[in-house]
Amino acid sequence: MAKPLTPHLLNIRSIYDARAATYDHETGPDGFHPRQARDYVKWASPSPGCKLLDLACGTGEISLACARLASPGMVIGVDISPASLEVARQKAQQVGLGNVKFVEGDIADLLSEWAEKEGIRQGMFDVITCASAFVLLEDQPGAVKSWAKLLKKGGKVIFDAATGDSQIKALALERVTEKLGIVRTYTREGIDSEEKVRSLLTGAGLDDSEFFVSENYEDGGVVVVENAGATFDDLVKEKKWFRGWYDELDKPGRMVKARELFCKEIEKIANGEKEVRSWWRFYMAVGRKID
Ligand SMILES: C[S@@+](CC[C@H](N)C(=O)[O-])C[C@H]1O[C@@H](n2cnc3c(N)ncnc32)[C@H](O)[C@@H]1O
Incomplete structure (x- = not known):
């Protein structure tokens, strides 16, 4: 069994x-x-x-x-x-x-x-x-x-x-979910x-x-640290991709916190640089x- x-x-x-x-x-x-x-x-x-x-x-x-x-x-x-x-x-x-x-x-x-x-x-x-x-x-x-x-x-x-150094946006989102205690x-x-x-x-x-x-x-693109909030908003709009993977973020009150944490994670990954190249x-x- x-x-x-x-x-x-x-x-x-x-x-x-x-x-x-x-x-x-x-x-x-x-x-x-x-x-x-x-x-x-x-x-x-x-x-x-x-x-x-x-x-x-x-x-x-x-x-x-x-x-x-x-x-x-x-x-x-x-x-x-x-x-x-x-x-x-x-x-x-x-x-x-x-x-x-x-x-x-x-x-x-x-x-x-x-x-x-x-x-x-x-x-x-x-x-x-x-x-x-x-x-x-x-x-x-x-x-x-x-x-x-x-x-x-x-x-x-x-x-x-x-x-x-690959799939940087997904990496940052993973860390956000971890910080929020989401599976x-x-x-x-x-x-x-x-x-x-x-x-x-x-x-x-x-x-x-x-x-x-x-x-x-x-091409994993470039994530600009200053624009990380807008990058997060675009990600969330990509419902087809987001659905299932990050459903729990979609609950009321979570998005604002998640956006804030996402920006911090991107900044950390950039490690003092203005942007991060994603492979x-x-x-x-x-x-x-x-x-
Ligand atoms: C991105 S797809 C890859 C499918 C295929 N290997 C390919 O390269 O096209 C990921 C697959 O992993 C399967 N999967 C994930 N975790 C699994 C697990 N613990 N046991 C069996 N299948 C799993 C999913 O159901 C899905 O079909």
Whole structure:
């Protein structure tokens, strides 16, 4: 039996269930998610016969591409969003891929009976990928340790975390929610430096020598310290993006405080400069199981 979902996981599930039908079409093929997914397939480079576990597989872009390369091996995709998994299954059916299956579950709870019943076992996988989701996990060190156990000797896990100078507005908002005592949907605190991300790998007994920093995927823009209040107002107006992630800020009385705190956080991040350049690049945590 899987554990009951926490409020955090229920929130994640509802955000991605709501996005499932549109996720693959939110941008053109050169948008961030499609580009990063293509890169993941390249980095995973599954060889024929290999067993790959695609964690937080969403609508299955990486799982499907890897299943083609891994054949006659197999791919298991796991996600907490049933609606996303349904899209993934339909795509697999449309292209007639029989060596991939999609399983609903929490990727931080894989050393459990439910996962074993789905064929997810210790020492089994050549490659484990987790694209664009690590930041959403509550117990990040615990998750990496559990994934390390699922790897075969010589196998590798790959996940990403935005570099400390990336996605500055989201970073400031995360700190605002923390200060206001609001449940955080994502947490960059333990993964905002190369050192911290590497130590997640080594702490799980994995070799971190294949770690690298990705290209810059998008122009993150410049945030001017003096205009931080207006930047916050624009963010809040972006309802499509804001909805689900920061709903609790939307409650009466919170916005004014949140705006004030956001300005302070931007000032802190700028560290005496008049503006902050925001990037869109990632620490690519590649951990190899040596023994
Ligand atoms: C930004 S999407 C990434 C989807 C896919 N990996 C990609 O690159 O397009 C994040 C995904 O993580 C999933 N997710 C987040 N936390 C999860 C958890 N604890 N267990 C399973 N799935 C999770 C969400 O449901 C969502 O599908």
